Amino acid sequence: MLRFLTAGESHGPALTAIVEGMVAGLPITREYINEQLARRQGGYGRGGRMKIEKDQVQFLSGVRGGRTTGSPVTLQVINKDWANWSEIMAPGPEANLNERVVTRPRPGHADLAGAIKYNHDDVRNVLERSSARETAARVAVGTLARCLLEELGVEILGFVRRIGSVEAMIEENLAMEELQKRAGQSQLLCPDQQAEEAMIKEIDQARKNGDSLGGVFEIRAYGVPVGLGSHVHWDRKLDSRLAGAVMGIQAIKGVEIGLGFGSAAVPGSQVHDEIHHSPDRGFYRSTNRAGGIEGGISNGEPVVVKAAMKPIPTLYKPLLSVDLKTKEPFAASVERSDVCAVPAACVVGEAVVAWELAAAMVEKFGGDSLEELKERVNRWRQLVRQV
Numbered sequence: 147m148l149r150f151l152t153a154g155e156s157h158g159p160a161l162t163a164i165v166e167g168m169v170a171g172l173p174i175t176r177e178y179i180n181e182q183l184a185r186r187q188g189g190y191g192r193g194g195r196m197k198i199e200k201d202q203v204q205f206l207s208g209v210r211g212g213r214t215t216g217s218p219v220t221l222q223v224i225n226k227d228w229a230n231w232s233e234i235m236a237p238g239p240e241a242n243l244n245e246r247v248v249t250r251p252r253p254g255h256a257d258l259a260g261a262i263k264y265n266h267d268d269v270r271n272v273l274e275r276s277s278a279r280e281t282a283a284r285v286a287v288g289t290l291a292r293c294l295l296e297e298l299g300v301e302i303l304g305f306v307r308r309i310g311s312v313e314a315m316i317e318e319n320l321a322m323e324e325l326q327k328r329a330g331q332s333q334l335l336c337p338d339q340q341a342e343e344a345m346i347k348e349i350d351q352a353r354k355n356g357d358s359l360g361g362v363f364e365i366r367a368y369g370v371p372v373g374l375g376s377h378v379h380w381d382r383k384l385d386s387r388l389a390g391a392v393m394g395i396q397a398i399k400g401v402e403i404g405l406g407f408g409s410a411a412v413p414g415s416q417v418h419d420e421i422h423h424s425p426d427r428g429f430y431r432s433t434n435r436a437g438g439i440e441g442g443i444s445n446g447e448p449v450v451v452k453a454a455m456k457p458i459p460t461l462y463k464p465l466l467s468v469d470l471k472t473k474e475p476f477a478a479s480v481e482r483s484d485v486c487a488v489p490a491a492c493v494v495g496e497a498v499v500a501w502e503l504a505a506a507m508v509e510k511f512g513g514d515s516l517e518e519l520k521e522r523v524n525r526w527r528q529l530v531r532q533v
């Protein structure tokens with residue numbers, strides 16, 4: 147079984163993750179994880195913090211000579227900004243608790259609900275952990291999973307479909323390589339260059355207005371074998387697990403598998419994917435509206451997950467709030483903030499989808515070393531072709 151935990155505050159010394167259950171012998175480099183961490187830091191519309199950080203991973207356990215050993219893998223990303231916060235964030239009595247106190251909860255953030263739930267007078271005790279800074283650790287973890295998937299013939303691709311009112315025009319059936327190339331050339335990870343220009347204008351306008359923007363990204367997984375997940379229990383369904391993982395990203399408020407909400411508005415003949423068979427391909431579909439999952443089980447077509455991100459809660463023209471202490475109405479606090487972080491969230495989306503698929507692979511095929519797992523997956527792929 148694959149599992150992980152992350153720990154760390156946004157302005158604490160570091161983010162840490164422990165991954166348990168990763169097979170032995172998986173080749174992994176710091177450089178590959180750092181590349182994904184850099185992608186997560188990118189995107190037009192991010193705030194000043196990203197100029198301070200240059201995320202780099204360290205392996206503290208479980209990796210030796212460029213390969214996993216089968217022991218728990220500890221990953222760490224240092225927060226450079228900690229140098230500016232060490233007094234405020236100190237764990238002992240030396241902590242300066244009187245500075246940067248936050249008592250005006252921001253609508254849309256975890257501030258108010260978190261402060262009430264954990265009985266804090268200072269919202270900082272909540273926002274430090276609710277911050278999406280934590281997603282750096284999840285991207286590091288997800289990259290480990292992504293490496294495993296690549297060894298097993300599964301490729302993950304993410305791209306941005308919408309920012310604010312601007313929607314990208316993306317041809318159906320565009321080949322994975324072309325999509326990847328176009329998204330890779332765009333700072334917003336948007337495969338439609340014209341839309342990207344309009345998105346940038348909209349982000350500039352939002353910044354000028356002291357406002358923020360959300361959007362939609364899509365994650366696809368190619369090469370997923372038939373049979374991941376199961377119809378037999380709600381919590382074993384692959385679509386349920388993917389939706390939970392993607393919804394678990396800060397600010398994600400909607401998740402669709404395949405046609406998703408679109409499937410509610412049209413008749414079944416325009417939703418379900420007809421089944422074909424040929425000797426060389428075995429069973430296949432000419433459409434993929436189901437997003438590669440039926441009955442909670444992967445059906446061999448690409449897995450397609452879309453996510454809606456709400457606009458960033460911290461506004462430079464803050465919304466009305468109430469001071470926790472005085473109960474007086476005030477404008478909410480303004481922490482330094484992103485205006486739009488949809489491309490960054492998309493990279494996190496790739497990571498969490500990679501994680502869930504890798505976990506489902508390990509669950510179905512088992513094995514303690516990469517060789518063992520690979521052999522089992524290859525045998526299954528052969529068997530499926532013969533059905």
Ligand SMILES: Cc1cc2nc3c(=O)[nH]c(=O)nc-3n(C[C@H](O)[C@H](O)[C@H](O)COP(=O)(O)O)c2cc1C
Pocket residue numbers: 193254255256276277278281395396397398456458459460482483484485487490491494
């Ligand atoms: C990559 C990324 C960057 C984010 N940056 C900010 C930010 O700079 N300021 C902010 O207020 N919220 C930011 N958020 C959103 C908040 O973390 C999120 O809204 C908050 O934790 C409350 O959780 P919820 O929106 O899921 O309810 C970001 C989210 C992501 C995924």
Ligand SMILES: C=C(O[C@@H]1CC(C(=O)O)=C[C@@H](OP(=O)(O)O)[C@H]1O)C(=O)O
Pocket residue numbers: 156193194195196199276277278279280282396481482483484
């Ligand atoms: C630090 C990151 O994102 C942060 C997410 C975030 C939030 O409230 O979610 C608030 C901001 O934090 P800060 O106040 O330190 O600038 C973002 O910069 C990151 O993505 O690495």
